Amino acid sequence: MLDISSNKIKDNMKKVFLIGADGMLGGELKERLEKNYEVVGTTIETLDICDKSAVLAKAKEIKPYFIINCAAFTNVDACEVKEDLALAVNGTALENIAEAAKQENATLIHISTDYVFAGNKPINEIYTEDMEPNPVSAYGRTKLVGEQNAKKAGKYYILRTAWLYGLGGKNFVKTMLKLSENHDEISVVDDQHGSPTSTTTLCEIIEKIMEKEPEYGIYHSTNEGFTTWCKFTKKIFEYANIKTNVKAITSEEYKEMYPASSDRPKNSQLSKDKLKSVGIIPANWEDALKEYLKEELK
Ligand SMILES: NC(=O)c1ccc[n+]([C@@H]2O[C@H](COP(=O)([O-])OP(=O)(O)OC[C@H]3O[C@@H](n4cnc5c(N)ncnc54)[C@H](OP(=O)(O)O)[C@@H]3O)[C@@H](O)[C@H]2O)c1
Numbered sequence: 001m002l003d004i005s006s007n008k009i010k011d012n013m014k015k016v017f018l019i020g021a022d023g024m025l026g027g028e029l030k031e032r033l034e035k036n037y038e039v040v041g042t043t044i045e046t047l048d049i050c051d052k053s054a055v056l057a058k059a060k061e062i063k064p065y066f067i068i069n070c071a072a073f074t075n076v077d078a079c080e081v082k083e084d085l086a087l088a089v090n091g092t093a094l095e096n097i098a099e100a101a102k103q104e105n106a107t108l109i110h111i112s113t114d115y116v117f118a119g120n121k122p123i124n125e126i127y128t129e130d131m132e133p134n135p136v137s138a139y140g141r142t143k144l145v146g147e148q149n150a151k152k153a154g155k156y157y158i159l160r161t162a163w164l165y166g167l168g169g170k171n172f173v174k175t176m177l178k179l180s181e182n183h184d185e186i187s188v189v190d191d192q193h194g195s196p197t198s199t200t201t202l203c204e205i206i207e208k209i210m211e212k213e214p215e216y217g218i219y220h221s222t223n224e225g226f227t228t229w230c231k232f233t234k235k236i237f238e239y240a241n242i243k244t245n246v247k248a249i250t251s252e253e254y255k256e257m258y259p260a261s262s263d264r265p266k267n268s269q270l271s272k273d274k275l276k277s278v279g280i281i282p283a284n285w286e287d288a289l290k291e292y293l294k295e296e297l298k
Pocket of ligand 1: 023050161164
């Protein structure tokens with residue numbers, strides 16, 4: 001009896017083809033979605049998104065309602081020296097995924113980035129979805145190609161996120177916590193402005209998009225509120241009760257210390273008005289950080 005009813009529940013569940021299911025975002029998303037959807041997750045070991053026929057065949061096998069792409073080449077500095085590979089994974093592969101979505105009449109949810117913008121607007125201005133992207137890094141350029149290709153799915157949501165951290169991956173918060181263990185002072189850039197975003201908040205946004213299915217298009221999807229990397233670090237240390245001093249430096253000073261580092265937008269502030277207009281209200285970045293640290297520091 002139990003088996004029959006659980007099969008019935010499964011029959012009514014929408015199918016999700018989750019690509020990048022072992023990444024920082026994908027891992028958490030898989031765990032959450034499995035409660036309400038029938039999820040088939042793939043990783044680089046089981047599906048290379050650059051392999052078009054494999055992507056199309058997998059979609060045909062799963063027959064998903066949603067295809068969610070969390071896979072990407074995410075090392076921003078490495079993208080500068082391996083732009084061909086970055087373009088293949090972040091850009092061209094989205095043509096394969098979009099075609100798979102079309103083939104199955106599925107809705108594509110693709111994760112993009114604030115780095116599609118140059119970030120050279122004055123700090124009192126905020127980027128909206130309809131503003132023209134003009135990336136200054138290889139990562140941003142390749143992710144923009146990915147957005148252009150994702151749109152070919154027809155039924156698509158492109159969620160631009162930023163400054164992402166989560167329990168299941170390497171990220172800025174973990175790096176700062178680690179550095180504080182053997183440094184009395186850390187120098188952190190204080191002239192790049194954006195929204196730190198927890199994977200938990202981004203998962204909540206994705207789940208709400210899946211429930212509500214608002215108008216297709218691009219949605220800026222970060223935690224609410226803005227800060228700088230330096231002030232973010234100060235908050236991490238305040239909440240974690242760490243005494244390490246945080247010294248504010250400029251992007252130019254950082255570049256002198258790490259010449260191989262990629263240029264990053266100074267203004268990465270994304271408006272959430274469109275997201276809010278469809279009834280999705282992301283948590284404030286400070287509240288999300290507090291929640292994350294409760295788990296991370298357990
Ligand atoms: N992290 C951030 O700060 C940030 C900011 C803005 C936007 N985003 C976007 O958010 C999304 C999720 O980021 P994340 O930090 O969760 O990424 P992540 O942890 O780096 O996960 C990405 C996954 O994609 C896999 N992958 C790489 N090449 C692939 C290929 N050819 N075929 C299949 N899988 C492949 C990676 O495998 P390997 O690990 O084996 O390479 C990894 O498991 C990405 O679209 C990213 O661009 C991230």
